[in-house]
Amino acid sequence: MVAKFDLNDDSVVVIVGTGAGGGVLANELAQKGVKVVALEAGGRHLPEDYLNDEWDAFGQLSWLDARTTSGDWRVAKDFSGLPAWIVKAVGGTTIHWAGASLRFQPHEWKALTNYGRVDGANLLDWPIDADEMAPWYDQAEEKLGVTRTGNRPGLPGNNNYKVFEKGALALGYKEVHTGRMAIQTRDDGDRTPCQQTGFCFQGCKWGAKWSAAYTEIPAGEATGNLEVRDRSHVIKIEHDDSGKVTGVVYADKDGNQHLQKARLVAVAGNTIESPRLLLNSASNMFPDGLANSSGQVGRNYMRHVTGSVYAVFDKPVRMWRGTTMAGIVQDEARHDPSRGFVGGYELETLSLGLPFMAAFLDPGGWGRSFTSALDQYENMAGMWIVGEDMPQETNRITLNSEVKDQYGLPAPNVHFSDHPNDVAMRDHAYKQGIEMYKAVGATRAFPTPPYPSTHNLGTNRMSENARDGVVNKWGQTHDIPNLFISDGSQFTTGAAENPTLTIVALAIRQADHIAKELSAGNI
Amino acid sequence: MTETLSKTGMTRRELLARSVAVGATFVVGADFVAGNGAAWAMETTAVKPESMATLIQMARDIYPHDHLADHFYATAVKGYDTADSSQEIEDGIAALDAAARGKGHADYLSIGWERDRVEVLRGMEESAFFQKIRGGLVTGLYNQKEVWPLFGYEGESYSQGGYVSRGFDDINWL
Ligand SMILES: Cc1cc2nc3c(=O)[nH]c(=O)nc-3n(C[C@H](O)[C@H](O)[C@H](O)COP(=O)(O)OP(=O)(O)OC[C@H]3O[C@@H](n4cnc5c(N)ncnc54)[C@H](O)[C@@H]3O)c2cc1C
Ligand code: SF4
Numbered sequence: 001m002v003a004k005f006d007l008n009d010d011s012v013v014v015i016v017g018t019g020a021g022g023g024v025l026a027n028e029l030a031q032k033g034v035k036v037v038a039l040e041a042g043g044r045h046l047p048e049d050y051l052n053d054e055w056d057a058f059g060q061l062s063w064l065d066a067r068t069t070s071g072d073w074r075v076a077k078d079f080s081g082l083p084a085w086i087v088k089a090v091g092g093t094t095i096h097w098a099g100a101s102l103r104f105q106p107h108e109w110k111a112l113t114n115y116g117r118v119d120g121a122n123l124l125d126w127p128i129d130a131d132e133m134a135p136w137y138d139q140a141e142e143k144l145g146v147t148r149t150g151n152r153p154g155l156p157g158n159n160n161y162k163v164f165e166k167g168a169l170a171l172g173y174k175e176v177h178t179g180r181m182a183i184q185t186r187d188d189g190d191r192t193p194c195q196q197t198g199f200c201f202q203g204c205k206w207g208a209k210w211s212a213a214y215t216e217i218p219a220g221e222a223t224g225n226l227e228v229r230d231r232s233h234v235i236k237i238e239h240d241d242s243g244k245v246t247g248v249v250y251a252d253k254d255g256n257q258h259l260q261k262a263r264l265v266a267v268a269g270n271t272i273e274s275p276r277l278l279l280n281s282a283s284n285m286f287p288d289g290l291a292n293s294s295g296q297v298g299r300n301y302m303r304h305v306t307g308s309v310y311a312v313f314d315k316p317v318r319m320w321r322g323t324t325m326a327g328i329v330q331d332e333a334r335h336d337p338s339r340g341f342v343g344g345y346e347l348e349t350l351s352l353g354l355p356f357m358a359a360f361l362d363p364g365g366w367g368r369s370f371t372s373a374l375d376q377y378e379n380m381a382g383m384w385i386v387g388e389d390m391p392q393e394t395n396r397i398t399l400n401s402e403v404k405d406q407y408g409l410p411a412p413n414v415h416f417s418d419h420p421n422d423v424a425m426r427d428h429a430y431k432q433g434i435e436m437y438k439a440v441g442a443t444r445a446f447p448t449p450p451y452p453s454t455h456n457l458g459t460n461r462m463s464e465n466a467r468d469g470v471v472n473k474w475g476q477t478h479d480i481p482n483l484f485i486s487d488g489s490q491f492t493t494g495a496a497e498n499p500t501l502t503i504v505a506l507a508i509r510q511a512d513h514i515a516k517e518l519s520a521g522n523i
Numbered sequence: 524m525t526e527t528l529s530k531t532g533m534t535r536r537e538l539l540a541r542s543v544a545v546g547a548t549f550v551v552g553a554d555f556v557a558g559n560g561a562a563w564a565m566e567t568t569a570v571k572p573e574s575m576a577t578l579i580q581m582a583r584d585i586y587p588h589d590h591l592a593d594h595f596y597a598t599a600v601k602g603y604d605t606a607d608s609s610q611e612i613e614d615g616i617a618a619l620d621a622a623a624r625g626k627g628h629a630d631y632l633s634i635g636w637e638r639d640r641v642e643v644l645r646g647m648e649e650s651a652f653f654q655k656i657r658g659g660l661v662t663g664l665y666n667q668k669e670v671w672p673l674f675g676y677e678g679e680s681y682s683q684g685g686y687v688s689r690g691f692d693d694i695n696w697l
Contacts, residue, residue, distance in 0.1 A: 052679035055666050158686075159694040166697050195685030205681045315696045320676065322691035354676040358665035366585045366657055367641060374665075375588060378675030440697070 003227045005037050010261035012037045013514070014248055015268060016234045016277065019092020020503045021487035022268030023212025024143070026228070027220035028511030034518060036226045037260055039250050041233040041269075042088035045095065046214055050203030054355045057202035061095055063088040066411040067272070068400050073416045074449045078363035083414035084303075084453040086270050090230050091213025093270065093454075094500070095203045098325035099182040099210065100348060101146040102497035103137050106130035107335055108343075108388070111493040114335060115342040121390035121419055122300055126492040127464040127473040133505060140505040144182035144210040145189055154178045155185055155194060158322025160349045163313070163381040167436030168329045168347075175330035179348065182210035182501075183323060190215075198351070200324035235407050237265055237281040237290055237483070245290070245483045251407055264514065264523055266475075268487040268507075271301065271456035275397045275489060276412040278460070278470075291460070291477035296469050298397040300461050301414065302494040303453040305387035305422045308350055309433030310361065311442035312376040319351035319381050327383075332432065333496045341424040344496045345387025347433060352382065360451050373446060381437060385429040386455070388496045390419035397459050414453075455499050460489040474513045475506065482523050486510055550576045556597070563594035565601060569609035574616040577632050578603065578656070581619065584640045585657050586664055588673075595670050599663035600656070615652030622646055 005012050013029060015022045018040040026038045042061070051057040063086040069076035075083060087093040107114045109130055112123040141149040148154050155178045157165060168176040183200075184191040194208040207214055220226035231253035238259065239245045247261040267274045275298040279289035289297050327349030334344050352360060354377055362370055395417065399410035418426075430447040437445050463469025466478035475490050477483045488503050495502075517523045550556055550572040556579070557564040567575045575597075582596040603612050620630040622643045634640045647653050664670065671678050680686060 052681045055662060156692060158691045162692065162694050162697055194687070195681075196687040196691035197680050197685035198691075199680070206685075316675070317694060318675070318677075318690070321680075321686040321689075353678075354671055354674050355662070355666045359661050364657075368587055371587050374674065375590075 002221045003035070003224050005035065005227050007258055007260050009035075010247070011035060011263055012261075013264045013266065014039065014260055014262035015266045015486070016248065017041070017092060017268040017270065017273070017487065018090050018217060018228060019087070019212060019268060019270060019487065020094050020097075020500045021507045022266070023091055023094065023216040024504050024507040025266055025268065025486045025511050026226055027216035028508055029515060030220040030223040030226035032511065032515040033225060034515055036220070037262070038226065038228045039232040039234050039248065039260065040090050040228060040230050042090060042230065044090045044213075044230050045203070047203065047205045047207045050095070050199075050205050052197065052199045052202060052205065054202060054353045057096075057199070061087045061089050061203065065405050066403050068403055068411055068413045069415070070413060071395070071415045071417040073418065074363070075452055076416070079452050082452045083416075084272055084456050085451065086272070086456065089213065090217055090228060091211050094211040095213050096201050097211075097454075097500055098200045100325050100328070100498040101141065101144055101180050101182045101501040102346070104130065104133070104495040104497055104502060105333065108493065108495035109133075111343070111388075118342060118390060118419075118421060120392060121421065122393045123391060124461070124463060124468055124492050126462060128462075133509075136505040136509040137501065139508050140501050143508070144501065144504065145184055145191065146501070147179070147181045147183060147185055148177070149180060153185055155181055155183060155323055155326040157327065158196060158319075159317050160319035160322070160351050160381050161327035163317055163440055164327045164329075164349050164383055164436070167440045170439035171432070171436055173329050173331045175328075177328060178326045179328045181323065181326050183326070184208045194323060196322040198320050198322055198324065233407065234269070234277060235280065235409055237267075237277065239283065239285070239290070239480070241285075243285060243480060245480055255407075264482040264484065264518070266484040266486045266510075266514075268485070270487055271459050271489040272397055272412050272414060274485060274487055275459040276399065279397075279399050280409055291470055291479045291483055293479050294463075294467050294469060296461060298459050299393045299395070300391035300458040301395040301397055301416060301456070302389050302391055302458040302491065303416065303450070304455045304457075304494055305345060305385065305389045305425045305429070306450040306455070307385045307426050307430060308382060308448040309385070309430060309437065309445060310357075310373075310380050310382045310448055311434070311437035311445040312373065313379045313381065313440070313442055316378045317381045318378060320353055324351055325349055325384070332429070339428055341421045341428065343388030343421070343425065345385055345425055345429050346496050346498075347429065347436075348384045348386060350382045350384035361446060361448055363449065373444070376444075383433055383436075385426065385433065386496065386498055387425045387429060388494050389422045391458055391461070391493060392417075392419055455488070455494070457488045457491040457494050457499060460485045462490045462492045475510045484510065484514065558593040558597070563592070563597065565597050567604050569606050570604045570612050574613055575600075575604065577616050577619065577630075578612060580632055580640070581644070581656060582660055582664070584637060584644060586660055587637065590673055591670060595664060595667060598667060599660050602659070602663065611652070611655075615650075615656070618647065618650070618652065619643065
């Protein structure tokens, strides 16, 4: 039943990467009868393989190929070889994601119009808006089974949420609830309901949380139109003299290289690998890399304004019990420049186990001020900040010719520095988060710096005009009609919301467009 | 206790007499480090036992948890006791002792107050040696499953059916 296509079959669509963007696109196209070869650098791992152990799970599934960092972000100092936390496996980072699934707010689709010019920021309006996206969001929420959408109830609040909620209400916040989560709550769906196991970041062993690994991929394979080749790392996209792409070169698990022909290529390797692949595919015809006539490939790298607040109480919280991120305050997500910055942020519950807490609470910290915090681990509560950061041209992915990956290709360098708007927003969020916990009697609070990026966005951005970005409103590159981008790198701006629901909605919409264009013979 | 004694063939009195440390860790033989009261013991193969004792004290001073016994710190650093790392460790400990002498102490281990040892460490905080030891401890110490319960952390929960009926929302003091 599972399809097998020939390397020389140039009627297939090739998708690079099988995460939130690529995995959904692959299944949606297969459902519509389009033949797809999905090439995935990582292996296959299903719930029975997932590990309730932070470092073991990290080692099992993370993308650990060579990467370098620069810029003034603290990650470049504390985690210089690990700019981002991304999964390398069939299903991509949807194995480790927490499931928070929020729509953009309408004004966020038009950041330049609504915020005005911001010095040093490369703001731009998306060429699409809330009305255009509404039906695709509806479909995405159904696919993911998002709580508090459709007629699905919310998750029950865990200990960490209860502390968070009490603090939020004490500060007068109104939009406080257990989140919109791609997590099964009832016994009425395909997935087992959440058992409050507390290892959402390590892969859900119950399959309660949506992940492309065990939903989209098997569903697509069942159509007979999708072949997923795992441990197949794409290293170059080929094109012909007319400038259309013709296939991709990939290395299989033994390092042997193959050329898979294609009528269309969709790149969905997440925001660091996708531009890197375009840059590494430079040719005589496209000396600056594919689809890069604007010079924007790799630029405008965004990672959300993040940070965490942990606080210690005089009694136990046991925040690690139950869903990792089912709790949200949305009141600060509005655009209200009177706070000293444009855009807004969400506050979401977050917990780390002891091993990750030791690594991320205050990277590099030591001595009693550090250890006395960990001594109170049982009495800790935690939250995460996720806010809109400013796209900046100088925050970018480039090729580092001095460091090579296992295939001898230049490693990506990830350069990032905060914009002053980012700093102002983070400081505001720290203050609010600390106030929330103080209102519940916290004896000590910690404004914890951002972790290696989990939300990676913007490096092949969508734009109305070809000179401003890399892809048009369908994710089709401005320069090459049969080359598409299908992951978070399409984001024109980041909005305040966790990105995956939007990546999924865009992929569903893109599949619809590609299928129509292929059958009309337009591509 | 008995095991340690039978291994080394020493009485407790001899053991204490030969120990060089004022802290919780004792060098008890040519290739042997033991904890206070010899509740645990560790053989060294590549690193000098005195250096290993100093390293264990350094580890505790970097991440001091008074409710963690010495053997957790010993376990966290015993990976450095290899032919590959021994020179780096010996050089690092020599530098640490030199820094201690620079502040008027006989050596690092003989400094009585943690505060004074930490002052020595602060002075070498940027060194590659300090950062290597500190960085290694983040996983070497906190990723030992045996220490988790001592912080209240419960670890793996899937095999017990998660927390859905084991207290995910049992907070009672709000
Ligand atoms: C711990 C954690 C928690 C998160 N929580 C949330 C959350 O609650 N809500 C939310 O919205 N988002 C969350 N995210 C972010 C979310 O996971 C990502 O935004 C999303 O998965 C990105 O989708 P993507 O398609 O861009 O890339 P990915 O899902 O990362 O997929 C990319 C895939 O491409 C493969 N690949 C890359 N390069 C190549 C190549 N050259 N050849 C072949 N294959 C390649 C990779 O191996 C990977 O499988 C979280 C992330 C992490 C790490
Ligand atoms: S808390 Fe729920 S969703 Fe998260 S891993 Fe456990 S069962 Fe899955």
